[in-house]
Amino acid sequence: MNGHGTLQRRRRHVALAGVTLALALLLAAATTGEPGSAQAPLVLKIATRAPFGSPEALHVEAFAHHIARSGSGLVEVRRFYDGALGEPAALLERVAEGTLQAVSVDLSDLARRSPAAEVLTAPGVFRDRRAALRALQRGLPDALGAMLEREGLVLGGFGRVDMEVWFSRARFEKPAAARGWRMAQPASEAERGLSEALGAQLLEVGLAQAPPMDDASGIELLSATPIAAVAAGLDRGASHVQLSDHALSASVFIYSKRWFEGLPEQLRKQLSPLPASIFEDARAAEMAMRDEILAALRARGVSVHAPGRAERRRFDRLYRSQSLARARATRPDGSRLLRAARGR
């Protein structure tokens, strides 16, 4: 009896070892087969139009660092900065087609392809940057991810997160002050709606071509993050900055769905959703840059002021109507995104 039991146990051990070996082989095949292999790491090309060293690029570097650390050599991230692979619209098209694996683009660039995303950059959607960060980490990824998936895109996560402020030639403390002020041709419908609601006079050219504020026929008001405005020289001639933090300016990591679905499960989990913790240093650096820029503007004699409660209230109604208008214009996705942004 004892001998028979021992034999059975041995048979069971052999069978178990066989099953384990088979599973191990299957797992190995799954992780090293298509599209990557142990010999040739899978290449993830990520493109952005941001310059190296910029806040967005710092987040791309953090992303690459995260993949290098957690991918165990499976993935080689190749980064292309400065628009070397093209402008955002073309990059997104390639990602959707599957000829490029990933991009880091501004939400406003994404909105040109997926108009509902523009709701997130509409004024007044987020009270401040902290509220935006909270929403970007909770409800929004699911809502935006579902929307992008229908377009052949997979949301990785949000990169840089900053808020736009007002640069103006004269003090800007109430919406009515902007009536008749010159603004550049809006780059988005959200911007257009806001400019029109302010009663601004729109130039025929965009920000890149518009005469600066120190030009007699130049722009008199613009909305931008302090970092973006100074990097582009748009602060030229500006005398006032209202730290309104009225609109979100953020970058998003997006993958090709076709490419993403061919990845091993483990790798997919590392890529989406991207843990917010990997961007902590980059986000701190971005805020340090913003402070540095604002300090330099003050030193230059620019009046930088944070709106008080009463001043903020004067703008809030205008902002709220704009965000609702964008959500209505792009429903159902837009409304869904607005609800997610507001934590509902």
Place this chain on the structure above:
Amino acid sequence: MTASPIFLVARWRWGKLTGSAIVTTSTSQLHSRIEASGRLRRTLAWPHRGPSPGLGALLTALPLIAACATAGTRAPATSATKPTGAGPTAKPQAPTPATGWATRATPEALAGLIAEARGGCEAEAPQASACTELARVHHFALLAAADSAEVAVADGSGTQAPAANDHAAAGLAAAERALQLLAPELAGALGQPSAAPALPAIDRAHGQALYLWAVHRLQQARKDGFAQLSLWTPAVSAALEACRDSDPTLDHGGPERLLGMLRARPPSPLRRDLKASRAHFERALTVAPNYLITHVRFAEYYAVAAHEPALFAAELRRVLEADSGADGSVRPENELARKKARALLGRASELFE
């Protein structure tokens, strides 16, 4: 202060992108000799600010531009009878007094040149010419030192101030001093980063000092991070345009070359203008077609930004096939350009899809 992993990776990546390993010989010797001589104060701790300085490769190139500046209008006596390697519009090179400039490639000579110029610049009655000379010698030294700085970052040991930072800071100080002595109004206009600097008319005689200021200022801003780079870019661009208008042959088309680099990779995508970048490079090459560094920059900045691999390879092969010693006055710079071209060609598959 230690840099965060992201910044170290960013800097390392930048070094890889730009092929900063241009100078592989004598860098550490140079550094240690200068250190030992006690002639150079360490004015900056490195990395003294958090984020990686931005704008990618543009700024790594500044040391090379420094070399250009040093080689530009003051050639050694030995080459006075030769063409400069510049194009039809290039000025004939004036012989340099016995400063040993021709021997600048050796660390001993470079340390001596720094000491000599510094003596004149920091004297009780400082001479503007000595300060300009000091700025240009620091430029060449910076070129030599940049490599060791990048290596220190790549291997994670970049916690002590490399020589490159000393040279950038000292070179900027010398150029600022030269401008204060030559054109106080101009120096005042460039004292703070301005979005729209109003530069007074540039005297042709001040062109080299202003050019060296622009190159050193950009290098320093890059080292200080993306915010500083953004803040200083308008002033640097204005200075380069003024130099170009005053003397387009300065430094073998240096102002046009640097403007071409800035237009290809500005701090903001809104200001990227590849058409303008190409035109700047082409004008620089018209001024000095045989100055190999311009070909390298054209490939590295314009061709990469425009994603033109064929142009990239053609320009770099031209550099490798050229006779770098055809013009003895810029032989050291052309030799560096060849090394850089070889390194860049080796990374073509990394830079292009």
